[in-house]
Amino acid sequence: MMDVQLAERQAELEVLRYNPEIAGEPKFERYSVPCKTEWCVLDALNYLKDNVDPTLTYRWSCHMQVCGSCGMMINGEPKLACKAMLRDYPGVIRIEPLAHFPVERDLVAVADDFIAKLKRVKPYLIPSDKRSLEEGEYRQTPAQLKRYRQFAMCINCMLCYAACPEYGLHPKFIGPAAISLAHRYNRDSRDGGRDERQEELATNEGVWECTFVGACSEVCPKHVDPAAALQQVKVASTVDWYLEHFMSWVKK
Amino acid sequence: MAKSNKPIIWGTFAAGGEVVSLITPVIIVLILFAAIGRPPSALGYEQLHAFAAWWFGKLVIFGIVFLSLWSQAHRLRITCFDFGLRADGLVATVFYVLAGAASLWLILILSSI
Amino acid sequence: MSRNPYVREVSPTTWFFRMPRYMRYMAREVTSIFIGIFTVIMLVGLARLSEGQVEYENFLAALRSPVSLVFLLLALAFALYNSFTWFNVAPKAMPIQVGEELMPDMVVAGSHYVLWVILSVFVLFWAGVF
Ligand code: SF4
Ligand code: FES
Secondary structure (H helix, E strand, O other): OOOOOOOEEEEEEEEEEOOOOOOOOOEEEEEEEEEEOOOEHHHHHHHHHHHOOOOOOOOOOOOOOOOOOOEEEEOOEEEEOOOOEHHHOOOOEEEEOOOOOOEEEOOEEOOHHHHHHHHHOOOOOOEOOOOOHHHOOOOOOHHHHHOOHHHHHOOOOOHHHHHOHHHHHOOOOOOHHHHHHHHHHHOOOOEOOHHHHHHHHOOOOOHHHOOOOOHHHHHOOOOOOHHHHHHHHHHHHHHHHHHHHHHHHHHO | OOOOOHHHHHHHHHHHHHHHHHHHHHHHHHHHHHHOOOOOHHHOHHHHHHHHHOHHHHHHHHHHHHHHHHHHHHHHHHHHHHOOOOOHHHHHHHHHHHHHHHHHHHHHHHHOO | OOOOOEOOOOOOOOHHHOOHHHHHHHHHHHHHHHHHHHHHHHHHHHHHHHHOHHHHHHHHHHOOOHHHHHHHHHHHHHHHHHHHHHHHHHHHHOOOEEOOEEOOHHHHHHHHHHHHHHHHHHHHHHOOOO
């Protein structure tokens, strides 16, 4: 088999380093890494860890934009390191952990807050009518699938949280991905759990902290369009509010 | 956690945003004509008075100004927070009270035409 | 192993300088200052209208000051910016599904633009600008 020759490039990386065992602020370290031009930023980090500094800490797993673990700030933008191609970054490449999250170590962001919020919104099917095994599967038409499919594409990479200024300003905000995933189940024809999820979503910390900056949708690597999900949740919650209040007046 | 009461204002924000986006630029253009000394005929006293005296004209004016007031009051509240004014409760009260007072004034004006 | 996460604070007053998209967002929010003031001008105009012809003519005359002219031009620019940002994102809040397919955003946004142009031309025509 013939070897494909890729062009070489000496990439200049500035990586934010933080060691929790040593007191002090995170600091940028500069590295010059021999790369191939077709590498992604994750390849450059892997080279660095394998050949220069084995203590460099960051998350990754799939190297193919499906696991959602390699999110980091690359030149100030939230990106998947395995999707950010070196050829798109001609100059010095500045790499930091995802914005708005605490830093665990080096490029690892603390995800606890997001995971806790995800649990709160019950992002799983709560069947409207439970079927026994003998009754067979829950059926769904292609049109019913399309109603929510885009919101089901989320890989929990948290890039949208790093982009959302409202999450940065109000850390209690449930945030784009968790609300989009809740909305994904709300729009599922087999689901009956919307009322339960509204207890979290229709609160001030829920969808109402969103001011529709739209940054989440711009950075989402999976085209989930979380901003769309949140606006739809607002419209539905507003209709609920008016119905609930006017209905109770009418009944009086 | 209790459900939010923001929908009541957000309803007017959404409706107002739509109305403002569709109609405000052209109203500003009309006023601009007046500002360069060439008021279009609809801004003449007789015509505008007649329009505002007609029930449908009143309805149109009320709809536009009322929704404009509430949608902009809501957005101003958020803008204050985004610029770093953290006293959101106070800011909200001030803007919503102003919008409420202006709405009352609007009703008084329209009913006196 | 003990954890010692490092928290990076977000500045409440300067955060929007960090990214151009935040600046675009703030520009959209700031439109409310101009549209808000313009709404008050409309209210005052209506109040003068209800008071009588002389008062109303005085209001029209006051509009001709340079300050008012500059303000109106700025207000027009911000109002147009608001309209564009609004129409462009309008499809997000209301997904429309026709048969199996979801309507592309372009169609919904486009129909907003069409409606906007028709309405604006109609108002100009009705007001006697043409
Ligand atoms: S919505 Fe998009 S950006 Fe946010 S976590 Fe999911 S895939 Fe990532
Ligand atoms: S390594 Fe899995 S998404 Fe990048």
